[in-house]
Amino acid sequence: MNTISLPSIKIxxxxxxxxxxxxxxxxxxxxxxxxxxxxxxxxxxxxxQPLLQTICRFDCVWFYRIIQDGYDxxxxxxxxxxxxxxxxxxxxxxxxxxxxKFFSFENPINNARLGLVIASNLAFLISLPMIxxxxxxxxxxxxxxxxxxxxxxxxxxxxxxxxGYTEPLFIAFVTGVFLFSYxxxxxxxxxxxxxxxxxxNLGVFLVFPVLIIAIQHxxxxxxxxxxxxxxKVIAAIWIIPFGFFTYMxxxxxxxxxxxxxxxxxxxxxxxLTNPFHWxxxxxxxxxxxxxxxxxxxxxFALNIYLVVRKYYAEALFMFICLVLPLSxxxxxxxxxxxxxxxxxxxxxxxxxxxxxxxxxxxCVFSSASTFIAIGFYSHMMFTV
Numbered sequence: 001m002n003t004i005s006l007p008s009i010k011i012x013x014x015x016x017x018x019x020x021x022x023x024x025x026x027x028x029x030x031x032x033x034x035x036x037x038x039x040x041x042x043x044x045x046x047x048x049q050p051l052l053q054t055i056c057r058f059d060c061v062w063f064y065r066i067i068q069d070g071y072d073x074x075x076x077x078x079x080x081x082x083x084x085x086x087x088x089x090x091x092x093x094x095x096x097x098x099x100x101k102f103f104s105f106e107n108p109i110n111n112a113r114l115g116l117v118i119a120s121n122l123a124f125l126i127s128l129p130m131i132x133x134x135x136x137x138x139x140x141x142x143x144x145x146x147x148x149x150x151x152x153x154x155x156x157x158x159x160x161x162x163x164g165y166t167e168p169l170f171i172a173f174v175t176g177v178f179l180f181s182y183x184x185x186x187x188x189x190x191x192x193x194x195x196x197x198x199x200x201n202l203g204v205f206l207v208f209p210v211l212i213i214a215i216q217h218x219x220x221x222x223x224x225x226x227x228x229x230x231x232k233v234i235a236a237i238w239i240i241p242f243g244f245f246t247y248m249x250x251x252x253x254x255x256x257x258x259x260x261x262x263x264x265x266x267x268x269x270x271x272l273t274n275p276f277h278w279x280x281x282x283x284x285x286x287x288x289x290x291x292x293x294x295x296x297x298x299x300f301a302l303n304i305y306l307v308v309r310k311y312y313a314e315a316l317f318m319f320i321c322l323v324l325p326l327s328x329x330x331x332x333x334x335x336x337x338x339x340x341x342x343x344x345x346x347x348x349x350x351x352x353x354x355x356x357x358x359x360x361x362x363c364v365f366s367s368a369s370t371f372i373a374i375g376f377y378s379h380m381m382f383t384v
Contacts, residue, residue: 006183009133019128019149026153027121029366030162030373031055037374046379054377056113058384059088060164064112066093067100071254075267083267086251086260089244091198092166095119116164124161124168128152130175131344137182144352148344151361156368157338159376159383167339169199175341177206178314181213186232193240201261204244205320207237209313216313270328278330288382292330296322299337302346309349311342318342332384 011019038047038054046054056064062085065077072084093116100115128149135145152158161168173196180188189210196203214233215223222230252258265271282293299322306315318340325336337343351358376383 007137007139009136009179009183011129011132015132016129018146019125019132022149022153023125023128026158026369027162029154030159030369033370034159034162034373034377037370038377041374042378050110052110052113052117055117055162056164057376057379058163059166060113060116062088063093063096063116063164064109066090067097067112067115068109071251073255075264078267080267084255084260084264086255086264087262087268089166089198089200089261090247091195092116092119092164092169095123095169096164113164117162120161120164120166120168123172124158127161127168127172127175130172130179131341134175134179134182134341134345135348137179140348140352143355143358144348147351147358147362148348151347151365152344154362154366154369155338155344156365156372157335157383158369159373160335160339162373163376166199167335170196170203170339171341171344173199174203174206174317177210178213178341181210181313184217184229186236190236190239193236194243197241198243198247201244202321202324204241205317207240208320209317210237210240212313212316265328268329268331272327275323275326278326282330289330291382292333295334295337296326296330299333299343302343305349306342306346311345311349314342314345318346335384 035051035054066085066088071086075082075084077083077085096112096116096119098115099118100111103111103114105111105114131148131152132145135148140148157167173192176192177189177196180186180192193203193206193210196206210233214230218227218229218233223234226234247261248258251260257263279293279296282289282291282296300319303315303318303322306312306318321336321340322333326333347361351361372383
């Protein structure tokens with residue numbers, strides 16, 4: 001691809017206003033309806049919790065514990081006292097710690113909770129222009145670009161972008177890696193890839209789609225002959241996992257196990273096995289597990305659609321980010337799927353081809369997002 005022929009990805013003033021408006025409307029709806037649902041449909045302990053505790057729950061709890069006390073020396077959490085916070089990458093708690101310094105609640109945990117919530121909302125705001133610029137780069141129509149913003153704002157699991165989670169940060173960085181790979185700006189690829197890999201450990205696998213896109217740009221011979229553009233790509237590929245490997249080194253010196261982030265997953269019942277086992281388990285078990293299995297299958301179907309449309313790099317990264325979690329458990333599969341740039345790319349490719357489904361999809365998304373927000377704030381485990 002010739003850099004001179006690259007399309008403009010400049011965001012107009014009108015588009016910025018739309019981004020901010022969509023952000024404000026969606027956050028208002030999710031917070032208001034989600035928290036209203038807690039008061040209307042939940043009773044007992046969870047209905048009486050303080051506001052920040054209601055919003056910052058599940059993984060957010062692990063993040064504020066990291067902010068408060070650092071990484072554990074030994075497992076000490078969950079009912080069997082066999083869990084530790086080593087599974088959680090450091091960037092989100094670090095950002096939460098920075099923002100917590102702006103507040104002075106009597107309870108210091110609330111400073112951390114609010115810092116994390118602000119970090120995830122700001123990350124979500126950054127993800128919106130990233131997605132829009134990526135679509136401009138790929139020459140999607142204006143109608144699809146605008147629809148993408150609203151679909152992202154009201155995606156079924158957008159509640160995580162309000163609750164101190166890593167999903168919006170991961171989408172922003174991963175989208176940026178693909179965007180700048182498309183545009184052959186390898187320094188930005190290296191920086192954003194490194195940040196993605198210390199947001200979620202799956203970010204380290206960005207090295208593979210980056211290599212695929214680079215080969216599409218320059219051909220295999222450029223890498224065999226070590227021409228200048230290929231050298232820049234190789235440098236970026238080496239930089240992307242650097243932060244992740246640094247975290248592994250920290251774990252080695254801190255707890256004596258560089259792979260502690262993976263080994264501790266057993267505390268949540270996660271052990272690597274055949275992913276098809278979990279799909280079959282979902283259909284046999286029924287109930288919430290069946291729902292998780294169906295969403296997983298639909299995600300893989302969308303993954304195949306990306307291959308059919310020849311988005312090989314995006315499809316490979318999506319496959320890795322789906323099959324690795326599925327190899328250990330069905331839990332959180334919808335959240336993993338909707339926390340990926342390739343998932344939204346696949347949905348938008350469908351909208352671009354069949355524009356009539358745009359409005360029905362937005363209606364389904366907005367309904368699902370409020371329902372899941374109520375469940376999440378009410379501590380319903382199916383939303384985890």
